[in-house]
Amino acid sequence: MTTLQRQENNPIAHLTAEDIEAIGRELDAIRDEVLAARGERDAAYIRKVIKVQRSLEMGSRAVLLFSLFPPAWLIGTAGLSVAKILENMEIGHNILHGQYDFMRDPKIHSTTWEWDHVTPADQWKHSHNEVHHKYTNVVGKDNDLGYGIMRVDENQRWHPFYLAQPLWNFINALFFEYGIAAYDLELGKNLKTRKRRNNPQFRANVKAVGRKIRRQVLKDYIIHPALSGPSFLHTIAANFTANLVRNLWSHSVIMCGHFPNGVSTFERTSIKGETRGEWYLRQMLGSANISGSRLMHIMTGNLSHQIEHHLFPDLPSSRYPEVAVKVRALFEKYDLPYVTGPLPLQVASAWAKVIRLSFPNRKPMPDADPSIPPRMPVAEPAAA
């Protein structure tokens, strides 16, 4: 990635200030349409997903009580993996965004929801909703760019530490939920000085994460295995596998949101006095989608519609597919690159970048990587 301002082929060079505000108005109109239609269907949808997830989790954990038998282990582990993925992605992430707050149901609300994750919901909401979604892809502001341990943009200064970043990325994938907890705590920054270490807010946050980890570990690695009796060790292995599967899956999906080729980053100074139209445009150019089936979209928590999610983070995820049709038409109308592709391709693209940028580069390079074809043919500019 190269910040938009330094790209050789600036994707928005052809837009006037009036165009950008017009895009903003069109996106506002798309949002209004969804708000007018939002209601029973969306409430029924999230309730159904929650019901399926809870039934699947209860069923899988019950089967795992007999995990000594290989078929039970396989079925239970597969079921629990899917349940855990649903819980974090389509349910937790989206409810914590306030997407279903409109229902006024205190049981399904961003202020009361807690998820099956070692990072407490309120800390995640701060780093994700407040920081990442506001400063999407602004170098130096959005810590999601490389999570503070990787260099994913030519403009980030190289350091020998980054030579091993493919390894860091792999380790982060394996223990992703702990990586997120460390990230939400801003451990790197907060452990540096004594003053920061002793900050009461930081200490309280560390305590909260500690409590959450204790409960999560107790559940998956002590209580549930103990209830399985002779299957004790097998259930530990099953729960470890389910957590691992979820970590790898969510890490892959989330890497595809902003790292693949074709996504733009932005300079810190570029967001000064940003208008609503410009904010929308930054979300459009700073995110990438994943194409696939309906099941695929549900399993990614509709983060496969990352572009739509970043434009409208508080609209119900169940509406993203229909919103995507309109948003994509808008991209074509204004001749903007809509970055999307199947999961394996997008994951490969993101990994290629992690590997490529582990080495120093002399000057910011154009974003195009000849080894990977563009995923979406950009409409021919009419005047060209």
Place this chain on the structure above:
Amino acid sequence: MPVTQTLRNGAWRVVELITTPVVPTDYLDVIAPLRNPDVLRARVEAVRRETANAVTLELRPGRGWRPHEPGQYVRLGVDVDGIRLWRAYSVSSAAGHPSGRICVTVNAVRDGVVSSYLMDHARRGMIVNLDLPAGDFVVPRERPAKSLFVTAGSGITPVMGILRSAGHELSDVVVVHSARTPQDVVFGAELRELAARGTIRLVERHTGADGRIKPADLDTLVPDLFERETWACGPGEMLDAMADHWAEAGIAERLHVERFRPTVLVAGEGGTVAFERSGVTVEAPGGVSILDAGEAAGQLMPSGCRMGICYSCVLPMREGIVRDLRDGTVTTAVEGDNVLVQTCVSAAAGPCRLDA
């Protein structure tokens, strides 16, 4: 047994540990929504049409219910087009039903979102949310020698609850009831039957033909008016006029009223925002977010992105009306709703009371 109790508590603790970060009852809700002791719900067991504009719901309250006293009301939380809205309804059935069931009678209110939804969509098997019974519109244990009930329209519902429960214990009862036409009288047949049996003296007034009752009319309709303990339920103007009449007679304490307050909230521009816990009050203009207005007035406000995406700034609105600065959507809250509003993109559109 303390031992079994200890064992049960221990077992429950284990279940809690395995269902973290949610609670065991969240899983129970998947199978048995009425068994949740933390969230009171009820199942609609039967739906009966009373008149063209009224419907009675027979409800089976779930775990955590406490029986009501005749005359009290319950608040129902109904999901209307996916949004939970709470409204108060008087219990119209007799107290002490062996199965614990209760009936509420819903009268269609003009522009009433919940009442019209229930008229059209209430079905057997539907689950609604419920609050414990409340209200002091009740007849004292020591029954009065003479009583009078003055009701209009849907105001008959709590009185019907009282008559069905304690009608036989009240010796001298007059009911003055107003409705637009004879067909509009909710429980009309039952009231006339009670009158025919001599349990009550019924004065039925059809306002469509005869006009509304004034307090002065009551003096002639019920000659021993002020000797009676009186309960009144109906529109605000009727209750106000009666309160004046009783106050003039110097016996205001003998009149008990129940007000159905259909809070009328009209969206305007700006309004007074009161932060209840801190006592801060501010005049917020229509173009300024409540977050900005509150901060300017020295109120400590939670905040985040300040552009309506992160939901860090939401505060419960106890009562009031706000407008979304982005799209103009109007959100209202009546007492008990506690609607959470995003203060960074919401401006006052009338007086608001916030829980902060």
